[in-house]
Amino acid sequence: MDLEKLLTDRLAPAFEKVAGLPVDPVVRRSQRADFQSDAALALARRLGRPPRSIAAEVLDRAELGDLCAVAEVSGPGFLNLTVADRALGGLVAALATDPRLGVPVAAEPETVVVDYSGPNVAKEMHVGHLRSTVIGDAAARLLEWLGHRVVRANHLGDWGTPFGMLIEHLADLGEAEAAQELSMGDLDAFYKAARAKFDADEAFRERSRQRVVALQGGDEATLRLWRLLVEQSERYFLAVYELLDVTLTARDFQGESSYNDLLAPVVADLDRAGLLRESDGAACVFPPGFAGRDGEPLPLIVRKSDGGYGYPATDLAAIRHRTGSVGATRLLYVVGLPQRRHFELVYAAAAQAGWLVPPARAEHVGFGSILGSDGRMLRSRSGESVKLVALLEEAVARATWLARERNPDLGEAEAAEVGRAVGIGAIKYADLSSDRHKDYVLDWERMLALDGNTAPYLQYAYSRIRSIFRRAGTAARPDAAISLVEPAERALAIELLGFSGVVAEVARSLDFHQLAAYLYRLAAAFSAFYERCPVLRAGGELRESRLLLCDLTARVLRQGLYLLGIRTPERL
């Protein structure tokens, strides 16, 4: 049970009695006590009474006897609450017997579509895909764990005009040769070669254009080549996902092309609904409230003047499919912040068309860019975007080297495994531990540091606990009585009880840095505990109590890191 919520539930009725209307007690952690409630201050004006007197009356009417050792009015009208050790111990003991660590399954499970990663066929995945993939995967893991039905939608860029030149290039190379090149994972070289020919060779350009027509016309031979391209790319992406340790599978690819047959009907429906207007030959929806550069209403172009369909049409078709056929009520789009306006337009149009109506809603889970140490968008020395695999491989190599250096006892295989867990974990944690709306600077030294708010620090805390149990040779007794004698173990207990609250908040906000910050606080509380509270050398009941605290900490760390997509090796 979440302590903060428990205190809130106890204070709320008292506040309501005093104020005569429902009041949020605004319980939060405090430096002067375990928790504090600030609501009396805000109430003073409305009730025309001194805040201290309100606070005192609330205290008088609240049932806190079994929970709090100290509950007092402080300063201008704060309520300072110190939880009784006995109550704390009881709550922790209850947590220990809960396989879900205090986190309830969603009362009303929904179907959630998480649209993330979305690489482009025949193009290398670069750092730009990293954040979408990592954040989206965390969202999918979290919501799934909470009991929602999660549909992972990997909106593959598998359609559009570039495929003319890509297929022509493939045909030029010969299928066997092309398959060979693509399977080596050198998608960049393939794409660039096609691009170079397209830019330089007029005849090739013309053939490419005809290919696009053939592709869209459903020419079987062309489609076969296209499928080859898609299959090889998907195979490559799956290899990257495995290295990145994300939960996306082959079943989750939902290419743009899969909406092809829906585009015309979508536009027809928009027309029927009277939402369509022609502008410069293009079929547009003009959702109210959007203005462009010139102050004119901003269009969402659902059919281009050449008759072709672009992104907006596909996105609308996807929404209609997801709310209609899939039955989703929450649509998450884990896409960079620059595309914000695009999605606002799409959501507005979908709402007008009746495809996105409550309880269904769409959220743009936007994020900033990854910057290099120079504070600019991360680029390779040659000025190109950095290959994602290169980044991941470097992370693993650095972490493996660190693991070998730090712990020579590790065998080759284990060092490699630890290197992967730590390296990939470090990359993901660096991404998830700061506010996703901001750009962040990729810095190897910092993300792989063993102290500070990093994945290795958390993994280290976990491995220290596992080490204790290896030495103990036994598991913790889940029914052990909890006794909290040292301040450090009290502090640890309070942190443990905060897990469910944080998880609930993050499920709503998808601000994973709050979960990261919580896990860091927990790990830091554990490290302080570890320093001052001997476990194995403690006697009898104290030992059992501490073993249980250790076990709980390990479980929360493991589960929390799992939700972020980060592994927890048994030792580092």
Add this chain to the structure above:
RNA sequence: GCGCCCGUAGCUCAGCGGAUAGAGCAGGGGACUUCUAAUCCCAAGGCCGCAGGUUCGAAUCCUGCCGGGCGCACCA
């Protein structure tokens, strides 16, 4: 021109209506006969971009500036 995101300690970041603004790193000082010192503890470090306003109370809300980034009709 309009819109969005962002300016907090030397650096990287939390905090987004409440009590003296918090972490980590770097720099200073301590702690290994004791469960991994890949750790812990202590001290130091801030006109919270600037100026107004709202409020009993503003880093937090509003307005206007300044600075950085990104968008703004047929590219996905």
